[in-house]
Amino acid sequence: MSDLEQFRAETRAWLAENCPEEMRDGDITAENQCWGGRQWEFQSDAQKRWFEAALAKGYTVPTWPKEYGGAGLSADEAKILTEERDRINARKPLSNFGISMLGPALLAFGTHEQKLMHLGAIARGEIRWCQGYSEPGAGSDLASLKTKCEDKGDHWLINGQKIWTSNADISDWIFCLVRTDADAPKHKGITFILIDMASEGISVKPIILISGHSPFCETFFDDVKVPKAYGDDNLSVVGEVNRGWDVAKNLLVHERGMLGTMSPLRGATGPENLGGYAAGEIGVDATGRLDDPSLRQKIAQAEIDDWAYNLTVERLNDEANAGNGLGAKSSMLKYAASELTKKGSQLRMDIGGTDAATIGPDGIEYGSLANTWLYNRAYSILGGTTEVQLNIISKRVLELPSA
């Protein structure tokens, strides 16, 4: 048996033994995933057991080096772990912005001390991170951000406002883009900084979405002092001062990578098997088929698109592992995934008819079809809008000329 076959056999056995039955219910959604953080309470005993088993093995962050809480898996091994997990439909034991966004950026740009301080805490699910990029005046044109950060010798002083900060109200730390040089060209005066949300001067105000819920906030910084050093090192700034844009861009690629691997049609809450759901809601014709030929076509086309999308994630990852980096192609995945996700929930709403459009006495129920459908409109906006992804593909992949 080759090493990889051996690894697969061991992984399969480990999963069989350690992944509780209840955690084998398909892909995670925002509602059922394990986020971690100081305020985290496990939703079930099974979720806790699964998390603890994975943690002991370094499998909350399987590809991270062991010294930072990971299992140090190679790309091939990580692929096998994912395949084996998918084979039994296991959830991820832990998922959050620390794992998908900050961690990879720290691995690429952080100092050893920063890695030691933050990566382990992410791997252990102790700290939940949020992302402070967008501002009221800086959305797609992120580099025009204005939140002011002044050098005060032993600390940084921050004033300004972030917006659309997902889960700011329940996060422990924030990774933030701030302006440290107002006179430099806009990409050259930005710094990437890590801030404890418990710091004095930070306040958050939840924003209610069309879905009736509030997954994100306005985040205000009012004379917030961020110590430069905990001990001797400057632990707050990742990368160099005024060079935060490099870190930000690297992180966005990971964010897109993550947003681009959601198994879009299925990942959304709601009936998995669209065709079966439709046949149940709408009924069948004399030959036993869904009694709506146009819907049959739409569902099947979406299934085909979803299938081809998932294969493309696999293929591009295989290519990346073989040495041709994913690069700007991550924008293709982000674009395709968000459009498919919207299509999937739109189809579910169309199938559900007026039933799906009916809400509870207290408004739109959390996790309901309508809730998901409404929330999913955001997928083509967050993490860089669809139009921004198309711009990136035009420029970076196709190298089309600028105006």
Added chain:
Amino acid sequence: MSLILTEEQEMLQDAANGFLTENAPVAAFREVRDSKNPDGFCRDLWKEMADMGWAGIIVDEEFGGSEFGYVGAGVLAEQMGRNLTASPFFSTSVLGATAVQRYGTAKQKEQHLGSICDGSTLFALAVDEGPRHHPEHIEFAATPHGNGYKLSGAKTFVADGHVADKLIIAARTSGEANDPSGITLFLVDADAEEIDRTHTPMIDSRNAANIKVDGLEVTGDDILGEVDKGYEALEGILSAGRAVLGAEMSGSSQQAFAITTDYLKEREQFGQKIGSFQGLQHRAAHLATEIEMTKSAVLKSLQLLDDDFESASATCSMAKAKSGMTAQLSTQEAIQMHGGIGVTDEYDVGLYFKRVHVAQQMFGDAGFHADRLAKRSGY
């Protein structure tokens, strides 16, 4: 298994790309078209392809093939799609070779595979009986006669039917017109007196024929596979065909798109390159994304044919659907983004548009396969 080409397959791809751009580019295809060559392809070119081992690309080495499997066939078809290369490759080396290698008797393999590999015998598959793909709808009759059967009926759109030496005919040995059971495949000489072949020029300037058979006597030896169970074999042959057509369309999509992006970088209007207009950029970026999706779908279906042929049917259907949609979009956009020049005969993009349309129709378009998938999944 990784969803990328192996080193060996990549070498085949490079070789095919080099050979075809040199010896069988779009200009060569135009020449065949404009000279009204009655074969519809260049026999010398086909001989060269056979000498390189392409004609026997999926055939096992023991029969003289190069045993590159369906991924190999797809790699070649993709490059042919890029260059619009016309040849008997699809009908003979994909359909014919699949039919004989997978469903033929030892004797049939011995008899036919060698001459497929050396390019000397051309095959064609006669399935459809109307203008839309409908493989269950077989009325073509095989009625018991002596120790064998007598074949009578008509087939439409038999690709390469007018040049083929051998025909594989799906005929009804029992049951009703739309019944998948009761179909039997026969492998017969195409030049029999009882067979009347009419060349039907197609919009893509490739070859097809309408075929009428009137009382052709055949024996048990002419049966390919099992009596009444020909549909399963037909499914297998069609699956292979669909995946490889998918690869061809993927190649055509990529090339039409490459021609278009080149043009976008070169053509100026309003004092700037037209590729700088966001109205075109976003459509190009969308198309580039669809092309990536298509490549994955096609490669997966080819790999599955090699790995587990019997289970590949649904996957090949999906690959055909996806590649058809993308190819249609790619070639439509190619014309549109070229403006006036795009609708001229002199310019190549129109040729891609026409070829892709016929390839979409062949063995089912995207709508056909979506419906098939739905049916299979129970809705």
